Amino acid sequence: MDDNKKQEVLNISNLSKYYFSYGSLFNVRKNIIRAVDNISFKVYEGEIFSIIGETGCGKSTLSKLILGLTNKTSGEILYKGDILNYNLKKLNLRKKIQIVFQDPYYSLNPKKKIYKIISLPAIKNKMIKKKDALHYSIQMLKKVGLDENYVFKFPHELSGGQRQRISIARSLSVNPELLVLDEPVSALDVSVSAQILNLLLDLHEKDNLTYIFITHDLRLVRHLADKVCVMYGGKIMEISPVDRFFKGPAHPYSKVLLESILAYGPKNILQFADADGNINNINNINNINNINNINNINAGIQKNNRGCVYYNLCSRRQDKCMNNEPELKENEDYRINCFFPYNL
Amino acid sequence: MSLIVDDLTVKLYTNFKKKEFFNVADSVSFSVQNGEIIAIVGESGSGKSFLGLSLMRLNPPYISEISSGNIFVSSPENSEKINIAKLKENKLSDVRGRLISMIFQDPNVSLNPVIKIGDQIIEAILAHKKMKKKDAADIAMHYLELMRIDGKARFNSYPHELSGGMRQRVMIAMAMVLNPAVLVADEPTTALDVKTSLQVLALIEKMRVEKNVSVIFISHDLSIARNISDKTIVFYAGQIMEYGKTEDIINNPVHPYTISLIKSVPALSKDYVPREKLFVIPGSLSQNDFKSGKCRFYGRCFKKTEECLNNISLLKLNGERFVRCINIK
Numbered sequence A: 001m002d003d004n005k006k007q008e009v010l011n012i013s014n015l016s017k018y019y020f021s022y023g024s025l026f027n028v029r030k031n032i033i034r035a036v037d038n039i040s041f042k043v044y045e046g047e048i049f050s051i052i053g054e055t056g057c058g059k060s061t062l063s064k065l066i067l068g069l070t071n072k073t074s075g076e077i078l079y080k081g082d083i084l085n086y087n088l089k090k091l092n093l094r095k096k097i098q099i100v101f102q103d104p105y106y107s108l109n110p111k112k113k114i115y116k117i118i119s120l121p122a123i124k125n126k127m128i129k130k131k132d133a134l135h136y137s138i139q140m141l142k143k144v145g146l147d148e149n150y151v152f153k154f155p156h157e158l159s160g161g162q163r164q165r166i167s168i169a170r171s172l173s174v175n176p177e178l179l180v181l182d183e184p185v186s187a188l189d190v191s192v193s194a195q196i197l198n199l200l201l202d203l204h205e206k207d208n209l210t211y212i213f214i215t216h217d218l219r220l221v222r223h224l225a226d227k228v229c230v231m232y233g234g235k236i237m238e239i240s241p242v243d244r245f246f247k248g249p250a251h252p253y254s255k256v257l258l259e260s261i262l263a264y265g266p267k268n269i270l271q272f273a274d275a276d277g278n279i280n281n282i283n284n285i286n287n288i289n290n291i292n293n294i295n296n297i298n299a300g301i302q303k304n305n306r307g308c309v310y311y312n313l314c315s316r317r318q319d320k321c322m323n324n325e326p327e328l329k330e331n332e333d334y335r336i337n338c339f340f341p342y343n344l
Numbered sequence B: 001m002s003l004i005v006d007d008l009t010v011k012l013y014t015n016f017k018k019k020e021f022f023n024v025a026d027s028v029s030f031s032v033q034n035g036e037i038i039a040i041v042g043e044s045g046s047g048k049s050f051l052g053l054s055l056m057r058l059n060p061p062y063i064s065e066i067s068s069g070n071i072f073v074s075s076p077e078n079s080e081k082i083n084i085a086k087l088k089e090n091k092l093s094d095v096r097g098r099l100i101s102m103i104f105q106d107p108n109v110s111l112n113p114v115i116k117i118g119d120q121i122i123e124a125i126l127a128h129k130k131m132k133k134k135d136a137a138d139i140a141m142h143y144l145e146l147m148r149i150d151g152k153a154r155f156n157s158y159p160h161e162l163s164g165g166m167r168q169r170v171m172i173a174m175a176m177v178l179n180p181a182v183l184v185a186d187e188p189t190t191a192l193d194v195k196t197s198l199q200v201l202a203l204i205e206k207m208r209v210e211k212n213v214s215v216i217f218i219s220h221d222l223s224i225a226r227n228i229s230d231k232t233i234v235f236y237a238g239q240i241m242e243y244g245k246t247e248d249i250i251n252n253p254v255h256p257y258t259i260s261l262i263k264s265v266p267a268l269s270k271d272y273v274p275r276e277k278l279f280v281i282p283g284s285l286s287q288n289d290f291k292s293g294k295c296r297f298y299g300r301c302f303k304k305t306e307e308c309l310n311n312i313s314l315l316k317l318n319g320e321r322f323v324r325c326i327n328i329k
C-alpha cells in the first residue's frame, strides 16, 4: 500500500522492556521477563492499528511504554519524528497520545464528579481554565453521545457503557491525535460494546484519529482495523493488512489464533487455504487437538532464548529455528517473523 | 434426563420487611439429557447466575427463595431422582458436588486463596466419600491431569500462582471430581483470552464425552454458546425468551431480542461488511423490567405493537422450539 505517502505518527524501533525478578536472598539468580523484546513498527496517520495476542504476550506493557507510564529498557519511540522522552516532561507531546483502559470500573476516580474527571487533563495541560471546566466537559460529553445531565453524576451512578464513554471523553478532552485503546470493550456486554465500537468508528471518521487497538478478540480486529500486529512472547510475529490476514495468515502462530476463533465462529464460514492449498474449515470443537498442547506459554518462551520464541509450540519448526532468530520477511505489505511461513 | 426444571420461580426481595420482591426467575422450565450441553444466554443482569445458583439452592438466603416449581436431578448410574427444590436443608450437601456441581462466575467463591489446590480437591472428595487421604490424592491428581494440568508440579500451588486459564481448569477439575450428573458452568471463559478459553471449552466437551456429564453453560456471548451447546435458552429479565436447538436459534432467530443480540456483534460470516454500523439495542435492562406486566422486552423492542402490553406467555412453535413473542410473523 502507499504507506510512504501517509504521515508517520509513531515510529518504534528496537523497543524493549525487561522485568527482573530475583530469587531468594542467597540465590540471587536473576530471572528476566522479556515483556517487550526488541520490537519495531510504524503507525501511520488515520490508521487503526490492532495488536492481538494471548494473555501475557506484552500488549499492555507496550501500551504503557507508548504512554510513558513505564520506563523502557532500551529502544526508541518517535512521535512524528520527535523523540518521546517522558523524563523531560514534554507535556505537549504527551497530551497528543491518550489511553483508554479495559476496565471502566477502576479507571475512573469514584470520588469525583463526571465533569471534574473529564476536564482534569485539559486543566493540567493548561488548555482551559478551571472556571470553564463545566462548559468544556459538556462539549466532550456530546462527542461521546451523552447529554449534559451527566456532568454532576458520580461514576457509580453510571452503567458500564456510560463509564467507558466517560473514559473516552476524558481522553478526547486534550485533543489527542493518537488513542491507545487497551481492550476497551472486553469488560462490556455485547449490546454496550456495540455502542462503544460504533462510537469509536464515528470519532475515527470525523476527527481522523489514529488508534492503536489492543484486543484478544479477532472479530473486533476484522471489524475495524486496517492492520493487525500479532504478538507472542514479547515479540512481533506478523504485521499484515487485515484483509490479507483473514484470507490466510502467514505466521504459524497467527494461523493457530485464527483457527481458534474459527472454532468459535459460525459453521461453514471463512474457509482458508493452508500451505498445500487444501481448504481447512475448522469449526468443530473436537478438531482442536493442537490447542491442547499450548499449556504453558511462559515455559515455552523462557527455555528458548536464542531461537524463535514460538519454537516450542510451533507445528512448522525445523532445526534451524532452534538456535537462530528468525529473519524478518518484509515488503511494503507485510512483515513476517518466521523462517518457514505459510504461502504468502 | 439428568435435569428437569419445572416451572421454577425464584423470588428476590428488594425490601424484605415490606415484602417487596420481584421474580428473578419466572416460571422457568427446561430439561437436559445425559451428556447434553445447554447454553443460557443473555445480557448482564438478566438473572442467569441467579438461575444457575438456584438450581443448586445456592441462591443467596434471606434475600431470595424458591417460591414454586421443581428441580429434578438424577444420575445415569442409578435411578434415584431427587427434587432439589423441595429437599430438606440438611440433605443438600449430599446432593451438591455429587449429583450437581458448579463452576462459579466469581472464582474467589470456589477456590480458597490460602489452601493449596491439591488439598482443596482432596477436601472436596473427602466431604462426600470415605476413603484414605492417599487415594483421594490420587483421584485429585487424575482430575488435574484430565484438565491438562501438570499434577506433580502444581499439586502444591496456591491459586494465585496459577494463570487465569489454569485456575479455571482447576475449578472444573474440582467441580468434576465427584463425577456429577450435572455441571453448571457460569461464564467459565469470559475472563480468558481466545486460545485459553477454547482450551477450557474443549475440556468441558471432553468431560461431556468421557463422563457423560450434562452441562448448563451460562454466557453472555451467543457466539461462544453456539459451538459448545446443543440447545440454547435466550434469557431476559428472568424469563425464557426463546428456547430451542442452538443451530435453529442461530440460523433462524425468531424473537426480537435474539435477533438484536446477534446483530450487535461483529460476525465472521462471509457477507459481513467491515465497519458497518453495529446494531445497538436501545435502552438497558433494569430491575423494573422484571416486574413488568407487559412483554419484558417491550421498551427496547423494534417490533413492538399495542398487543405487547399484555402479559406474553411462552409459545410452542414446533417440537422443541419455544418463543415468548406475539409478533413473530
Ligand SMILES: Nc1ncnc2c1ncn2[C@@H]1O[C@H](COP(=O)(O)OP(=O)(O)OP(=O)(O)O)[C@@H](O)[C@H]1O
Binding pocket: A019, A020, A033, A034, A035, A053, A054, A055, A056, A057, A058, A059, A060, A061, A062, A216, B193
Ligand atoms: N510490573 C511487572 N513486574 C513484573 N512482571 C510484569 C510486570 N508487568 C507485566 N509483567 C509481565 O510481563 C509480561 C507481559 O505482561 P502484559 O501485561 O504486557 O501482558 P498483556 O499482553 O497485556 O496480557 P493481558 O492480555 O493478560 O492483558 C507478563 O509475563 C507479565 O507477567
Ligand SMILES: Nc1ncnc2c1ncn2[C@@H]1O[C@H](COP(=O)(O)OP(=O)(O)OP(=O)(O)O)[C@@H](O)[C@H]1O
Binding pocket: B012, B024, B042, B043, B044, B045, B046, B047, B048, B049, B050, B051, B060, B063, B105, B220, B287
Ligand atoms: N446478591 C444480590 N442481592 C441483590 N440483588 C442481586 C444480587 N445478585 C444479583 N442481584 C440482582 O439480580 C438480578 C440478576 O442478577 P444475576 O447476577 O443473576 O445476573 P446475570 O445474568 O448473571 O448477569 P451477569 O452477566 O452480569 O453475570 C440483577 O438485577 C441483579 O442486580
Ligand code: SF4
Binding pocket: A252, A253, A308, A309, A310, A311, A314, A315, A316, A317, A318, A321, A326, A337, A338, A339, A340, A341
Ligand atoms: S521460525 Fe520456525 S519455529 Fe518460529 S514460527 Fe517460524 S517455523 Fe515456527
Ligand code: SF4
Binding pocket: B255, B256, B257, B295, B296, B297, B298, B299, B301, B302, B303, B304, B305, B308, B312, B324, B325, B326, B327
Ligand atoms: S411481544 Fe412485542 S414487545 Fe415483546 S418481543 Fe415480541 S414484538 Fe417485541
Ligand SMILES: [Mg+2]
Binding pocket: A059, A060, A061
Ligand atoms: Mg493487558
Ligand SMILES: [Mg+2]
Binding pocket: B048, B049, B050, B105, B186
Ligand atoms: Mg452472572
